[in-house]
Amino acid sequence: MSGENIIEVKNLSVYYGQFQALIDIDIKIQANRITALIGPSGCGKSTFLRSLNRMNDLIEGARTTGEVLFEGQNIFNSETDLLELRRRVGMVFQRPNPFPLSIAENVTYGLRVHSYKDRLFLEEKLYKSLQAVNLWDELKDRLNDNALTLTGEQQQRLCLARLLAIEPEVVLMDEPCSALDPVATARIEDLMYELKKNYTIIIVTHNMQQAARVSDFTGYFLLGELVEFGETNQIFTSPKDSRTEDYITGRFG
Amino acid sequence: MARYFDEELLELNKRILEMSAEVEATIGNSIKALRELSREKAEAVIKDDDRIDKMELEIEEKCLNLIALYQPAAADLRFIVMSMKITTDLERIADLAVDIGERVLEMADQPLLKPLIDIPKLATLAQGMVRDAISSFVSKDPELARSVILRDSEVDELRNLVQSELINDYMSKDPKTAPRAVPLLLVARHLERICDHATNIAEDVIYMVKAEVVKHRPESLK
Secondary structure, X not given: OOOOXXXXXXXXXXXXXXXXXXXXXXXXXXXXXXXXXXXXXXXXXXXXXXXXXXXXXXXXXXXXXXXXXXXXXXXXXXXXXXXXXXXXXXXEOOOOXXXXXXXXXXXXXXXXXXXXXXXXXXXXXXXXXXXXXXXXHHHOOOOOOEHHHOOHHHHHHHHHHHHHHOOOOEEEEEOOOOOOOHHXXXXXXXXXXXXXXXXXXXXXXXXXXXHHHHXXXXXXXXXXXXXXXXXHHHHHHOOOOHHHHHHHOOOOX | OOOHHHHHHHHHHHHHHHHHHHHHHHHHHHHHHHHHOOHHHHHHHHHHHHHHXXXXXXXXXXXXXXXXXXXXXXXXXXHXXXXXXXXXXXXXXXXXXXXXXHHHHHHOOOOOOOOOOHHHHHHHHHHHHHHHHHXXXXXXXXXXXXXXXXXXXXXXXXXXXXXXXXXXXXXOOOHHHHHHHHHHHHHHHHHHHHHHHHHHHHHHHHHHHHOOOOOOOHHHHO
């Protein structure tokens, strides 16, 4: 699967009432890679991210045209099982949002929603998910503590663990490190490198250096348009569009 | 939107121009030393090299700081990295002028073996190529850079001429001329190497401006 296109977006446009937030987006996301989306505030990158698992459906007045093919199937088909889609294409948000439950309950919540009840199975999943985000050793003796007592970075990793427990294929991250200090950010970035082996990651970020460090591919959004998309090396050493160049060199912004 | 960083880039540009002016002067001085077989002028060239070495170190440090502090991207990044490389080439050119000075010291006790005809031509070519290569850097002109690269074959021809004349017409016929012929042959080589470095600078300018690698790819110039 690695290297193939796991998501193909064709002519995607999103409207909030009369306002067109995304204009005719065409993009192909490769599996097992990290794709970063950058651009100034209000450029549409978060709207785009939310399109990928139909989170925009939850916004009143939002209207979408075009197609998003996930493993060949258009997610806007009426037969799409939204719960299943959002399990396979999961999301982590800017501010960590652990449930006001224990650490263990947070991680197994999604599994229980999907009707998994076997205790041994849930325990194994708990262990594997916390292990995957390097939280097991830190938290194994406090699994019944309230998740809200964790640090910001731990909470963010917990949210990721919660997501990984239900075995997604794609992980969408909307500015996952904005609320974290540089050391915590570095740890989350290291985690992303590891997760890449088993998941496809798409990250929206304000931090250009983060996009440069972490991603294989970068897309630059401006005023609802995808101005340029390419390998991160190429975008940061010789971008093809002058608008991209102006943004990444700080001449615009 | 102007950035404080732009002032830094202008400063870097200025320093490279200053260094290249020094280097061009040094080439000229080394040739004058040769024409006149002047010990004094040769020693001055050798001594002046310290100043140029110092300029190289300062420019290099400035480039490293710019990278560390500003995390430059795209054209800015290419400009800074190529500036570092070009500075190295300039310093090597100056070293070659010193080598010419040393050849003069080797020859200064005896009259010149023959009137200098082709070596001054080589020197003029070398100075011109260095000047144009730096010009192309300052004005970001890939066409001028390209013209420098294309001149390199003329240089090789001239050097071969000098070499064959010294070997066939002098050293083969009378081996006793070797102590005076060999330094001249080496001067021709030093000048040819100066032109090679000017060509490197030109190739780096093309990359800097167009993000196109023409280095080691002669077919891409046609």
